[in-house]
Amino acid sequence: MRHMLLREWVTKFSRRGFLRGGAAAVAAVAVSGPNLLAGAAEAAGLSAEETRALLKMTRDLFPHDRLDDSFYAKAIAPLQDEAAKDAATRKLLSGGIAQLNAATMASAGASAGKPYADVSDENVRVAAIKKIEGGAFFTKVYGGTMTPLYNQPELWPKFGYEGPSSAQGGYINRGFSDIDWL
Amino acid sequence: MPAKFDLNDSSVVVVIGSGAGGGTLANELAKKGISVVVLEAGRRMELTEFKNDEIGMFGAFTWFDPRTSSGSWYVAKSSPDLPAWTCKLVGGTTVHWGACALRFQEHEFKTRTRYGAIPGANLLDWPLDLKELGPYYDRAELRMGVTGTHGIPRLPASSHGKVLFAGAKKLGYTQYMTTNMAINPVPRDGRAGCQQTGFCVQGCTFGAKWSTLYVDIPQAEATGKAEVRAESQVLRIEHDASGKVTSVVYADRAGNLQRQKARIVAVAGNSIESPRLLLNSSSSQFPQGLANSSGQVGRNYMRHVTSTVFGIFDKPVHMYRGTAQSGIVMDEARLDTKRGFVGGYNLELLPQGLPSFATNLMPGEWGRDRASVIDSYANIAGVWIIGEDMARETNRVTLHPDRKDKFGMPIPNVHVDDHPNDVAMQQHAFQQADALYKSIGAKRTVHHLPFPSTHNMGTNRMSEKPQDGVVNRFGQAHDVKNLFVSDGSQFASSGGENPTLTIVALALRQSEYIADQMSKGAI
Secondary structure, X not given: OOOOHHHHHHHHHHHOOOHHHOHHHHXXXXXXXXXXXXXXXXXXXXXXXXXXXXXXXXXXXXXOOOOOHHHHHHHHHHHHHHHHHOHHHHHXXXXXXXXXXXXXXXXXXXXXXXXXXXXXXXXXXHHHHHHHOXXXXXXXXXXXXXXXXXXXXXXXXXXXXXXXXXXXXXOOOOOOOXXXXX | OOOOOOOOOOOOEXXXXXXXXXXHHHHHHHHOOOOEEEEXXXXXXXXXXXXXXXXXXXXXXXXXXXXXXXXXXXXHHHOOXXXXXXXXXXXXXXXXXXXXXXXXXXXXXXXXXXXXXXXXXXXXXXXXXXXXXXXXXXXXXXXXXXXXXXXXXXXXXXXXXXXXXXXXHHOOOOOEEOOOEOEOOXXXXXXXXXXXXXXXXXXXXXXOEOOOOOOHHHHHHHOOOEEEEOOOEXXXXXXXXXXXXXXXXXXXXXXXXXXXXXXXXXXXXXXXXXXXXHHHOOOOOOOOOOOOOOOOOOOOOEOOEEEEEEEEOOOOOOOOOOOOOOOEEOHHHOOOHHHOOOOOEEEEXXXXXXXXXXXXXXXXXXXXXXXXXXXXXXXXXXXXXXXXXXXXXXXXXXXXXXXXXXXXXXXXXXEOOOOHHHHHHHHHXXXXXXXXXXXXXXXXXXXXXXXXXXXXXXXXXXXXXXXXXOEOOXXXXXXXXXXXXXXXXXXXXXXXXXXXXXXXXXXXXXXXXXXXXXXXXXX
């Protein structure tokens, strides 16, 4: 299985010309795109239901309780854009989501008969993803959402990361060596 | 002011590449009054274009031209089309390097003699030793401003470094310190002092870190004897009937082919591109590729034995604050075969910002366990294993039989099978790094297998005898006397140290030899 998904993601957008504009363009990619939480799924792209499932899957792949859904919505935005422009991508995503739905619908107990995004039991959703792990759909979503999720500057403080430092003069006077518990 | 040379000026030295080797060589030759044309495949960035942006600068600096990989090494699985993390811009990998500037150890120059005949390896002594290279190491350290040498103070320890040192002390290690770094602790030589920004690898916005981009290249241009042509990718080196090289063919910014005549050609395109170029310069006279009568061009490719260990603590570390790689433990760098392997390794700080950390962590894994590690980001410390890699004839760079780049040049394939010595060393290092962090309270450690390597060596190695290698002790091709190799591909062993200081020392030494040979009319 191919793992260096960051590279794929960067090169893909590089080819599409986003990187020619410099560094800020990459971050811009992550925060652009339709606001799907507002229900603005494009007619040619994924349906609102599919979008909900994609967002849920991204949260299940990278589950951080400290993050609200807006971060995951931004994480899936590039994939949605691609699905809206490229029929093959749309087909891949729709097909994969259908597989997830089929898996949860066929599950036993309280989740039986429910599409993936409506299943409240995380273990059932995780079991559904495990069935498609490593396949083309999984790889696409895993690689396509990871960098746009974690490269959001608004997300960084929630993990204690302070982001760019040069404009503040680095950390030379801002605690680069202030560890006090050793 | 930069010189401007005619394409038909056959008096110039053409230097291919502008990184640690090419940039240094060009500067030294120009200062000696020798005309130099530097051909650099990448574009020229300005310091003001650097951003504290891990993903963005990875996109801006990296050599993304197509490459393939094969063999049993992890990188061929994790990153098959990006087997190495090298740079494509003026300054080469000196733009993103971490600036650890270590000398090789005495025994690392004599691996065949000191390690013996290791089965499955193709070890070779360097045709020079530490004593001979010593004065050039001195000069390299002075020009780069290496901390801890020649009275230049060391950088202060960051919190991240203090965690490493506390663990090292607890484990009984004694050789830990802020590393010898080519980063100014205080303003020096026209460059600022380190501001502890933490974004060394994204290009130092203060220019405190030595890079040929803003040190050697402008100095060379200021002599009036050097011209740097960016976005100029060399495709072939040409020769005459006597076997001397005469010119290089390159694709310019517009994609047009140009031919620059040359008195001497020095190849410094890093250890994948340099052999690729020599192999692609085959002719009826040199059917195996230029300078390749030994068949060793492209062979003996060495990375370092690497991996990363992250320790997760209960309390904050903030590993992203401060000079990125300024912390080292050197106790395991010694030669001591009682550990079950030859050669040694260093442990060097390796912080990552959240975007890099979260996207590189535990590749392919997902779910609660992986996310919980990222949730602990602020409390994590990281250390990088860098150990000696075994030269193997079958670990090699070759031309891809079918695939070509946009200029029609065959793309390179990088084949590596880990040697058992590499595996034994890696396992030992994992154990030691785990113990180091756990000794001071890490509740968990996480291992990361090798990233695509920035340290690439050996594919045009130097040798005493022509049949064992590609170049002699001055980097001069055994087969072609006015052809030189000026980068890390000359290395006959990888050592357990970062290669840049040694590349610069060799380039300084080579510049003297070239000037001497030119003045004698020998080349």
